[in-house]
Amino acid sequence: MEGLFGKLRNLDAYPKINEDFYSRTLSGGIITIVSSIVMFLLFISELRLYLHAVTETKLIVDTSRGETLRINFDVTFPALSCSMLSLDAMDISGEEHLDVRHDIIKKRLDSHGNIIESRQDGIGSPKIEKPLQRHGGRLEHNETYCGSCYGAEVSDEDCCNSCEEVREAYRKKGWGLSDPEIIDQCKREGFLQRIKDEDGEGCNIYGFLEVKKVAGNFHFAPGKSFQQSNMHVHDLLPFQKESFNISHKINRLSFGEYFPGAINPLDGVQWVQHAPYGMYQYFIKVVPTVYTDIRGRTIQSNQFSVTEHFRSDDIGRLQYLPGVFFFYDLSPIKVTFTEGHVSFLHFLTNVCAIVGGVFTVSGILDSFIYHGQRAIKKKIEIGKFS
Structure with missing residues (x-):
C-alpha cells in the first residue's frame, strides 16, 4: 500500500516547498x-459594470416607411416681435x-x-362691437356679421370677420397687404398700432411640428x-421696416422623443446679427435612432449633426428673405x-x-526585488562594495 502511495506522490504536478525554506521579507x-x-x-470596478446596464450599439439600414417626424423647438428672438x-x-x-x-x-x-404676455395665436382680434358690414352698414339686431375680404373672396359667401382673416384670404390669393389702414377690420383692431406698440420687443416661440419623414425645411x-409665381415669399410691407434683426438663441431643438444619452448639438446655441440684411441657415442631417432600455421599452427617436451658414446682403437691399432656416435631410442608416x-x-x-493577472505580476515583481537584494547582499559580503 505504501508503495502505491509513493508512486502517486511521484506523479504530483504541484510539488510543495517545505516551510523551512520559506523566507518572508518586508518587500x-x-x-x-x-x-x-x-x-x-479592480473587483469593485468589475462588480459595478456587472450590476449596471451596458449599451450595445449597432448600425442598420433604415427601411421604415410612412412615418412622421416630430420636431420640438424652443427659440428666442430678442429683437423680433411676436x-x-x-x-x-x-x-x-x-x-x-x-x-x-x-x-x-x-x-x-x-x-x-422678461415675459410680457404669452399667447397661443398671432396678434388676435378684440371682440367685435358693431363692425362694418360688407354692404357698408353697421351690424344691428341679430344679424350675422360677414365682413368683406376686399377682393380676395373666392365666392360670394366668403366672409372675413377679422384682420387676420383678411390677411389669410390675401395670402391664399398670393397677394401682399400693402396698407392695412384701408382694411376696416385691421383699422378697428389697431393692427398697425399693435405692431408699433411691440416695436423693440422680442419673442420666444416654442412648440412642435409633425411633418412627413422626408427632407424639408x-x-x-x-x-x-x-x-x-411658384415662389415662397413673405409680406413685409405692413411692418414698414428697412431691416430685420434675426439674432436668436436656440434653447432647445430635437427631432423626436428624448432618450438617455441623447445630445442635441444646437441646444443653447446663440447667434447675434451684425449685418443689416441676411438669412441664417442650419443644414441638419437627421439620423434615425432606436433606444431599447433594460426593461425592453423601445423609444423611436433621432439624433442629428449640423452645419451653419449666414447669407448676407452686402449690397444694401433685401436680396434674401430675412429669417432663420432649418434645412433637414434624413440619413438612410439607423x-x-x-x-x-x-x-x-x-x-x-x-x-x-484580475486575480490571476495581479497575482502573477506581483510575483514577478517580488521575485525581482528579492533576488536583487540577495545579489547586492552577497557582493557586499565579499567586499565588492566596501
Whole structure:
C-alpha cells in the first residue's frame, strides 16, 4: 500500500516547498498589501459594470416607411416681435404648412428678456362691437356679421370677420397687404398700432411640428408667407421696416422623443446679427435612432449633426428673405442602442483574470526585488562594495 502511495506522490504536478525554506521579507509584505488593494479596486470596478446596464450599439439600414417626424423647438428672438414672427414648414414632397399656429406658443419679451404676455395665436382680434358690414352698414339686431375680404373672396359667401382673416384670404390669393389702414377690420383692431406698440420687443416661440419623414425645411421669418409665381415669399410691407434683426438663441431643438444619452448639438446655441440684411441657415442631417432600455421599452427617436451658414446682403437691399432656416435631410442608416446586463459567467471570468493577472505580476515583481537584494547582499559580503 505504501508503495502505491509513493508512486502517486511521484506523479504530483504541484510539488510543495517545505516551510523551512520559506523566507518572508518586508518587500514581499508591501507588495502583497499593494496587490491586494489593486485586486480589490479592480473587483469593485468589475462588480459595478456587472450590476449596471451596458449599451450595445449597432448600425442598420433604415427601411421604415410612412412615418412622421416630430420636431420640438424652443427659440428666442430678442429683437423680433411676436406680431412679426411666423413659422412655415415645407418638404420635398410638395406639402406646405404656412404660418403654423397649432401646437405653437408665443411669449412677448421686453428688452431685458422678461415675459410680457404669452399667447397661443398671432396678434388676435378684440371682440367685435358693431363692425362694418360688407354692404357698408353697421351690424344691428341679430344679424350675422360677414365682413368683406376686399377682393380676395373666392365666392360670394366668403366672409372675413377679422384682420387676420383678411390677411389669410390675401395670402391664399398670393397677394401682399400693402396698407392695412384701408382694411376696416385691421383699422378697428389697431393692427398697425399693435405692431408699433411691440416695436423693440422680442419673442420666444416654442412648440412642435409633425411633418412627413422626408427632407424639408422649416423657418422663422417676419411677415405672412404666400406663394407668388411658384415662389415662397413673405409680406413685409405692413411692418414698414428697412431691416430685420434675426439674432436668436436656440434653447432647445430635437427631432423626436428624448432618450438617455441623447445630445442635441444646437441646444443653447446663440447667434447675434451684425449685418443689416441676411438669412441664417442650419443644414441638419437627421439620423434615425432606436433606444431599447433594460426593461425592453423601445423609444423611436433621432439624433442629428449640423452645419451653419449666414447669407448676407452686402449690397444694401433685401436680396434674401430675412429669417432663420432649418434645412433637414434624413440619413438612410439607423442607429440602435440596446441596454443589457453582462452575464455572470463573463463577470466570473473577468474576476479570475484580475486575480490571476495581479497575482502573477506581483510575483514577478517580488521575485525581482528579492533576488536583487540577495545579489547586492552577497557582493557586499565579499567586499565588492566596501
